[in-house]
Amino acid sequence: MRSYAEICRLTVRQLMDALSSGSLTSVEITEGYLASIAAQNGTINAFLEVYEADARNEAAASDARRAEGNPLSPLDGIPIALKDNMLVAGHTCACASRMLQDFVSPYDATVTQRLRAAGMVILGRLNMDEFAMGSSNENSAFGVCRNPWATDRVPGGSSGGAAAAVAAGMVPAALGSDTGGSIRQPASFCGVTGVKPAYGNVSRYGLVAFASSLDQIGPLCKTAEDAALIMGVIAGHDRRDATSDAALPTRFGLDARDDLTGLTIGLPKECFGEGLSMPVYHAVMAAAEALRAMGAKVVDVSIPSLPYALSAYYVLSSAEASSNLARFDGVRYGYRVKEYADLDELYRRSREEGFGLEVKRRIMLGTFALSSGYQDQYYQKAQQARELLRHEFGLALAGCDALLTPVAPTCAYRLGEKTADPMQMYMGDLYTVPANLTGLPCVSVPCGLAEEDGASLPVGMSLTGARESLQTLLSIASAYEQRQKPNAGIHPYDRLLKGVTKA
Amino acid sequence: MSWEMVIGLETHVELSTQSKIFCGCRTDFGAEPNTHVCPVCMALPGALPVFNEKVLTYAAMAGYALNCHVHHVSRFDRKNYFYPDLPKAYQISQFYRPICEHGHLTVQTAAGERKIGITRIHIEEDAGKLVHDEKQGTMLDMNRCGVPLIEIVSEPDIRSAEEAVLYLRKVRAILTYIGVSDCRMNEGSLRCDVNLSIHKAGEPFGTRTEMKNLNSFQSVERAIQAEFERQVAAVEAGEEIVQETRRYDQKTGKTSSMRRKENSADYRYFPDPDLPEVRLTDDEMARIRAAIPxxxxxxxxxxxxxxxxxxxxxxxxxxxxxxxxxxxxxxxxxxxxxxxxxxxxxxxxxxxxxxxxxxxxxxxxxxxxxxxxxxxxxxxxxxxxxxxxxxxxxxxxxxxxxxxxxxxxxxxxxxxxHELFTVGDDTALLAAVSQAMESNPDMVESYRKGKTNVEKALMGKAMAITRGKADAQRLADLLRQALTEE
Known part of the structure; x- marks a missing residue:
C-alpha cells in the first residue's frame, strides 16, 4: 500500500496499471486525492467545489465493478476534475462568475457523460477566469488561483485551476477548455502537458460557450501519454454538436519509439522574434535541439500573417462572446438584480452586477466589432485574416509534421503584475491563438525551467500539426518527455505533498 | 392625379414539422406552457443547436412552389436583440444567404391577373410567447421557442388592400397544398407584416412604414386602408412620413407609432458559428420538386x-x-x-x-x-x-x-x-293553382284588371300549398295559363 503523497504523484497510466493489477483501489486513489485537495486547496484555490460524497460513491461503485470483473474501461475508477464551464447534472456550473453562481445544471455535458461512461470519478469543478476570459485566472469571481511552483505567481489562464490542480497533485488529470490558449498557456506556466484538440474533435455540448468557432475542450495531465488516454475517452463525434467532426481520430495510441527519424519539425520564424523573453527562447531552442538529437529534421518556416493573429482573435472571440453571453439576461436563470423599474433596467443592472470587468470589456469590444458601420472594418477583416492564416498554416504544414513554438512569451508572472494593463495580458496569447483560429490540434509540453525574474519557473513548448495529426503530436511529445524527463528532479511534489497524509 | 399605395408583405409561416428546428422537442400548438422544452430551446448554458433537415426540405418545397430559385448552399446567421421571449437573446435566421430568392405568384383581381414578386424566403426560428396576467405579471411560455418558420418577403408590387389579401390567400393556398404548413392565422402559424408607402403614378415611392404581426386577413385589409388614409392625409397636410414601426388597433381602426427607425435595434447579424452551412444536392432538389402536388x-x-x-x-x-x-x-x-x-x-x-x-x-x-x-x-x-x-x-x-x-x-x-321531392305532376300542381286562385279571388280580379304583378304573390300562395316542393317553372306556367284563360 502506497502513501497518499505517493499516489498523488502517479500518472493516469500508473494509476490505471495499479488498478488493473489490484495494487490500488479507486477508493484509495480517490481518498488520496481528496486528502491532497484538503491539504492544498486553501493555498492554491484550484477547486471551486469538491464533490466529496459523490466522488466517494463513484469510487466505491468503480471498485465493485472491477471486483466483478466488469470495469467500464481501463480508466474506470481514476479521478478527474472539470473546469467550471462544463456541465455536470445536479451541480453548480458558475463559469467562475457571479452571474451563474447559483446555476445548477439540469443536464450533463457530452464530455461529462463520456467520463461517466468510462467510469471516471469526478472530483469537482475547477477555478478559471470568468467565462474563460483571461490568461492568469485573476478574473475569477471566486478568488485567484495560485501557481503551485511559486504561489506568488499566476497559474495562467483561463484553465488556471485545471493546470494548478494537476501540477499540485490534487487530481491526476483535468479537463480544460481552450479558446485562445486557455489550456496550453496554464499548462506551460504550471509545468504540465495540455492538449487543444482539432476543432470538432471533442463535443462542445454542455461547455458554456465563450467563442463558439474557437472553443475546444481538452485534457491537462502530467504526461502526453496520459493526455492521449483521456482524449481516447472524450473525443468522438456527437450528434448534439453540429460542429463535431466525425472524420477526426478517436484513438490516440502512441508510438513506443523514441526515435524521431523521418519527422520534420518547423520553427516559424515569426514566433522567435520580438516580445519573446530570452530564457523562454533558450528553453524552446534547447528543446528543438533535443528533438533534432532524437532524429527529427528541424527546419525554419514562415507564417507571414502571424502578426495579425492576435488582433483577429480578439475581434472574433469578443464578437462571438458578445452574442453567446447575451442569454445571461437575468430573466430565466442566473443573477438577477433585486429591484428594477422596468425590463431595460432588469437587463442592464443584472448584467452590470453579474459580470466582472474583463467580461464586460469583451462584450463591449465584440458588440462594437459587429455593429453596423463597423462590421466590415473589424469582424470581416478579422475573418479574412483568419482565412489567410489557415492557408499559410496549410502551406507550412505541407512540408512539416509539426510546428514548434513557445507556448507563451514568458514564464508565469506575479499575481497582479499585468491586471492593470489588459493589452499586456492579451499579448501573452500571441503564440497560442493561431491554433484556435485555424482549428488545428496543438499540444503544450513542459520543456524544462527558465530563470526569469529571480525565479526558476517551468517553460512550455508548443507543437501544432495538421487537423488529423494529434496522435503524431502526442507521440513526439511523449518521446520527448520520456527522453528528456523535463520535470524530473525539479517538480516541487515533495514540498507540495508533504502534508498530504491519511487523516 | 390620385395617390397610390405601394405594399410589400413579410409573411411568417410556421412549418408543420413534428419537431422543432434545432432540437427534438415537439411543435404541437396549444400544449401546457413549458412542456415542450429542453436545454436547447430554453437556451440553457452549454446547449447547442442541431438543424432539423426536414425544415430544409419544407423550405425548399415552398421555394419551388413559389417559383423561386432555390440555392444549393444557404447559411444561418444570428440576429441579436434582447427580449424576454427570445431566450438566447439572438434569433437564428438566414440574413446573408437565404435558401430561396427571386420568386413570384399570381393573383386574380377584379381587374385581371397580377404577378407579385417574391424577393426571398429564409428559414428562422420562432420566439416564445409572453403571457400577461394581472395577478402574476408577465409569464413566459417557451413551447413556441424554436418552432421552424419561413419568412416570405414580397417585392413592393402590391397596390391595394384587396391585392394584399389575395396574395396572402394565395400564399396560404400554395403552402397548404404542398403540406408544409397549416397556415392558421388564428393559431399564429401564418402572420404578416405590412410595409406601406404612397406615391403618385410615375413618381418615386414615399417613405414606408411597417405594421407588424397582423393576425387575420381582415386586420391586414383594414390596417392597410387605415395606414394609406393616414399617409395621404399627412402628406396632403404637408407633413413628412417617417420610417417607423406602427401598430394597428383593431378597436379604433387606426394605426399608431410604436418605434422610430433611429430607435430601432442594430441586430449585429453574423454567421452562427454553431451551425455549418446547409447544403442541398441536385438529387435532393430533384426529389423535393417531384414531391410537389x-x-x-x-x-x-x-x-x-x-x-x-x-x-x-x-x-x-x-x-x-x-x-x-x-x-x-x-x-x-x-x-x-x-x-x-x-x-x-x-x-x-x-x-x-x-x-x-x-x-x-x-x-x-x-x-x-x-x-x-x-x-x-x-x-x-x-x-x-x-x-x-x-x-x-x-x-x-x-x-x-x-x-x-x-x-x-x-x-x-x-x-x-321528409317528402321533399319536387312535386312535378300537373294534377297536383293544377290543384294547387286552383286552390290558390279560389282562396284569393281579389288577387285574381286585380290581375285580370291589369295589375299583373300580383302574379308573384299568387305564385307564392300556390308554392306554399305544395309546401315549397313544387317544380317552380312548371307551377308558374300553369298559373299563368289559368290566369289568362277565360
Missing part, C-alpha cells in the same frame, strides 16, 4: 377546362387544398360537376361561415379545414345531382344541405323521409 393555379385552369367553371369559381374552390380535394372527389362521382361547384360556393360556403361566426360568438374555436365541412363528398354530389335534375328544387336543396350539416346522411333518403 398540382398547385392551385394548375387546378384552377383544369376546373375551368374540364368542368366549365368560371375563373372566379375555380379560384374560390382551389383556395385551399382540402377544399379542392373535396370538390374533386365530389365532382368525380357527380353527374353534373358544375352543380357541385354551384352548391359549394353558394349554400355550403354560407353555412360554413355561419358556423364559424356562431362559434366565435360562443367563444369556441371553429372547426378548420376539412372538419369545417361535415358532409361526405358523395352525399353532396348526390344532392347536387338531385337539384340539377329538378328532383328537388333550390329551396328544398338548401333545406337538405342544412340538415346534412347537422347530421350527414344520404340526401336521397332524407328527401324521401
Amino acid at each position: 398540382a398547385l392551385p393555379d394548375e387546378r384552377r385552369d383544369s376546373y375551368m377546362n374540364t368542368y366549365g367553371l368560371s375563373a372566379y369559381a375555380a379560384e374560390q374552390l382551389t383556395a385551399e387544398r382540402w377544399l379542392a380535394e373535396y370538390f374533386e372527389e365530389a365532382a368525380s362521382v357527380a353527374k353534373t360537376p358544375i352543380a357541385v361547384a354551384n352548391l359549394m360556393q353558394g349554400e355550403v360556403f354560407a353555412l360554413m361561415s355561419a358556423r364559424a361566426t356562431e362559434a366565435e360568438k360562443q367563444g369556441r374555436t371553429a372547426p378548420e379545414g376539412r372538419e369545417s365541412l361535415p358532409i361526405a363528398p358523395k352525399n353532396l354530389a348526390q344532392l347536387a345531382d338531385m337539384m340539377a335534375d329538378g328532383r328537388v328544387n333550390s329551396s328544398m336543396g338548401k333545406k337538405i344541405v342544412a340538415a346534412l350539416f347537422v347530421e350527414d346522411q344520404q340526401p336521397e333518403a332524407y328527401a324521401a323521409a
Whole structure:
C-alpha cells in the first residue's frame, strides 16, 4: 500500500496499471486525492467545489465493478476534475462568475457523460477566469488561483485551476477548455502537458460557450501519454454538436519509439522574434535541439500573417462572446438584480452586477466589432485574416509534421503584475491563438525551467500539426518527455505533498 | 392625379414539422406552457443547436412552389436583440444567404391577373410567447421557442388592400397544398407584416412604414386602408412620413407609432458559428420538386377546362387544398360537376361561415379545414345531382344541405323521409293553382284588371300549398295559363 503523497504523484497510466493489477483501489486513489485537495486547496484555490460524497460513491461503485470483473474501461475508477464551464447534472456550473453562481445544471455535458461512461470519478469543478476570459485566472469571481511552483505567481489562464490542480497533485488529470490558449498557456506556466484538440474533435455540448468557432475542450495531465488516454475517452463525434467532426481520430495510441527519424519539425520564424523573453527562447531552442538529437529534421518556416493573429482573435472571440453571453439576461436563470423599474433596467443592472470587468470589456469590444458601420472594418477583416492564416498554416504544414513554438512569451508572472494593463495580458496569447483560429490540434509540453525574474519557473513548448495529426503530436511529445524527463528532479511534489497524509 | 399605395408583405409561416428546428422537442400548438422544452430551446448554458433537415426540405418545397430559385448552399446567421421571449437573446435566421430568392405568384383581381414578386424566403426560428396576467405579471411560455418558420418577403408590387389579401390567400393556398404548413392565422402559424408607402403614378415611392404581426386577413385589409388614409392625409397636410414601426388597433381602426427607425435595434447579424452551412444536392432538389402536388393555379385552369367553371369559381374552390380535394372527389362521382361547384360556393360556403361566426360568438374555436365541412363528398354530389335534375328544387336543396350539416346522411333518403321531392305532376300542381286562385279571388280580379304583378304573390300562395316542393317553372306556367284563360 502506497502513501497518499505517493499516489498523488502517479500518472493516469500508473494509476490505471495499479488498478488493473489490484495494487490500488479507486477508493484509495480517490481518498488520496481528496486528502491532497484538503491539504492544498486553501493555498492554491484550484477547486471551486469538491464533490466529496459523490466522488466517494463513484469510487466505491468503480471498485465493485472491477471486483466483478466488469470495469467500464481501463480508466474506470481514476479521478478527474472539470473546469467550471462544463456541465455536470445536479451541480453548480458558475463559469467562475457571479452571474451563474447559483446555476445548477439540469443536464450533463457530452464530455461529462463520456467520463461517466468510462467510469471516471469526478472530483469537482475547477477555478478559471470568468467565462474563460483571461490568461492568469485573476478574473475569477471566486478568488485567484495560485501557481503551485511559486504561489506568488499566476497559474495562467483561463484553465488556471485545471493546470494548478494537476501540477499540485490534487487530481491526476483535468479537463480544460481552450479558446485562445486557455489550456496550453496554464499548462506551460504550471509545468504540465495540455492538449487543444482539432476543432470538432471533442463535443462542445454542455461547455458554456465563450467563442463558439474557437472553443475546444481538452485534457491537462502530467504526461502526453496520459493526455492521449483521456482524449481516447472524450473525443468522438456527437450528434448534439453540429460542429463535431466525425472524420477526426478517436484513438490516440502512441508510438513506443523514441526515435524521431523521418519527422520534420518547423520553427516559424515569426514566433522567435520580438516580445519573446530570452530564457523562454533558450528553453524552446534547447528543446528543438533535443528533438533534432532524437532524429527529427528541424527546419525554419514562415507564417507571414502571424502578426495579425492576435488582433483577429480578439475581434472574433469578443464578437462571438458578445452574442453567446447575451442569454445571461437575468430573466430565466442566473443573477438577477433585486429591484428594477422596468425590463431595460432588469437587463442592464443584472448584467452590470453579474459580470466582472474583463467580461464586460469583451462584450463591449465584440458588440462594437459587429455593429453596423463597423462590421466590415473589424469582424470581416478579422475573418479574412483568419482565412489567410489557415492557408499559410496549410502551406507550412505541407512540408512539416509539426510546428514548434513557445507556448507563451514568458514564464508565469506575479499575481497582479499585468491586471492593470489588459493589452499586456492579451499579448501573452500571441503564440497560442493561431491554433484556435485555424482549428488545428496543438499540444503544450513542459520543456524544462527558465530563470526569469529571480525565479526558476517551468517553460512550455508548443507543437501544432495538421487537423488529423494529434496522435503524431502526442507521440513526439511523449518521446520527448520520456527522453528528456523535463520535470524530473525539479517538480516541487515533495514540498507540495508533504502534508498530504491519511487523516 | 390620385395617390397610390405601394405594399410589400413579410409573411411568417410556421412549418408543420413534428419537431422543432434545432432540437427534438415537439411543435404541437396549444400544449401546457413549458412542456415542450429542453436545454436547447430554453437556451440553457452549454446547449447547442442541431438543424432539423426536414425544415430544409419544407423550405425548399415552398421555394419551388413559389417559383423561386432555390440555392444549393444557404447559411444561418444570428440576429441579436434582447427580449424576454427570445431566450438566447439572438434569433437564428438566414440574413446573408437565404435558401430561396427571386420568386413570384399570381393573383386574380377584379381587374385581371397580377404577378407579385417574391424577393426571398429564409428559414428562422420562432420566439416564445409572453403571457400577461394581472395577478402574476408577465409569464413566459417557451413551447413556441424554436418552432421552424419561413419568412416570405414580397417585392413592393402590391397596390391595394384587396391585392394584399389575395396574395396572402394565395400564399396560404400554395403552402397548404404542398403540406408544409397549416397556415392558421388564428393559431399564429401564418402572420404578416405590412410595409406601406404612397406615391403618385410615375413618381418615386414615399417613405414606408411597417405594421407588424397582423393576425387575420381582415386586420391586414383594414390596417392597410387605415395606414394609406393616414399617409395621404399627412402628406396632403404637408407633413413628412417617417420610417417607423406602427401598430394597428383593431378597436379604433387606426394605426399608431410604436418605434422610430433611429430607435430601432442594430441586430449585429453574423454567421452562427454553431451551425455549418446547409447544403442541398441536385438529387435532393430533384426529389423535393417531384414531391410537389398540382398547385392551385394548375387546378384552377383544369376546373375551368374540364368542368366549365368560371375563373372566379375555380379560384374560390382551389383556395385551399382540402377544399379542392373535396370538390374533386365530389365532382368525380357527380353527374353534373358544375352543380357541385354551384352548391359549394353558394349554400355550403354560407353555412360554413355561419358556423364559424356562431362559434366565435360562443367563444369556441371553429372547426378548420376539412372538419369545417361535415358532409361526405358523395352525399353532396348526390344532392347536387338531385337539384340539377329538378328532383328537388333550390329551396328544398338548401333545406337538405342544412340538415346534412347537422347530421350527414344520404340526401336521397332524407328527401324521401321528409317528402321533399319536387312535386312535378300537373294534377297536383293544377290543384294547387286552383286552390290558390279560389282562396284569393281579389288577387285574381286585380290581375285580370291589369295589375299583373300580383302574379308573384299568387305564385307564392300556390308554392306554399305544395309546401315549397313544387317544380317552380312548371307551377308558374300553369298559373299563368289559368290566369289568362277565360
